[in-house]
Amino acid sequence: MTDGQTFNRFAYVNGAPIGFIDPLGLMKCKDETAKKKVTPATKKVDELGEYYETTIRFETNVKWGDEYRDMNRRDFNRKVKYLQKLSDANLLRKVKPVRDQELTKKYKAAVIKKIIKHYYHRDKELAKKLIDKVRDDLDPDHMWDLGLDGPDVKRNLKLMDQFTNRRLGGVLGVQLKDVPYGSRIKIKIER
Structure with missing residues (x-):
């Protein structure tokens, strides 16, 4: 392997989940339709000054590899409710993300360990x-x-x-691509 990120499925398609897809977690494939549906963040002004507004939409029938997928409504609603709360409190700022890849691996492993502990002996x-x-x-x-x-x-x-996670993250990434680091971000939700 020459590309270290191919070992980590969570790093989905080398950090470009909108321009590429990876439905099987094996390799990235170009997604020709994704960028056409995403509009950039809009610069606006309120009483606190400038901010950029992004729009997050619940999506259905999105091409994902060889199939079409719908977002999971429960997961979408949980995520956007939390982001909306942070947005309303003016806590969202664009930053260069810093990720400890081991954290998500350990989290997933801990969940699997709990499943084994609570269910394996019974069923x-x-x-x-x-x-x-x-x-x-x-x-x-x-x-x-x-x-x-x-x-x-x-x-x-x-x-x-x-799918819901990767699509939301990818859409936000594309919308915020040209927004300067440090900018305040507001979220608009369309269900």
């Missing part, structure tokens, strides 16, 4: 299904995104539907 098949779901379908998500000045700590992590 091995259920435990195996839950472990497969955690391994294959869920990502540890930073609820307060690292690129919005969120902390890279365990208490900021929740498991989230992989």
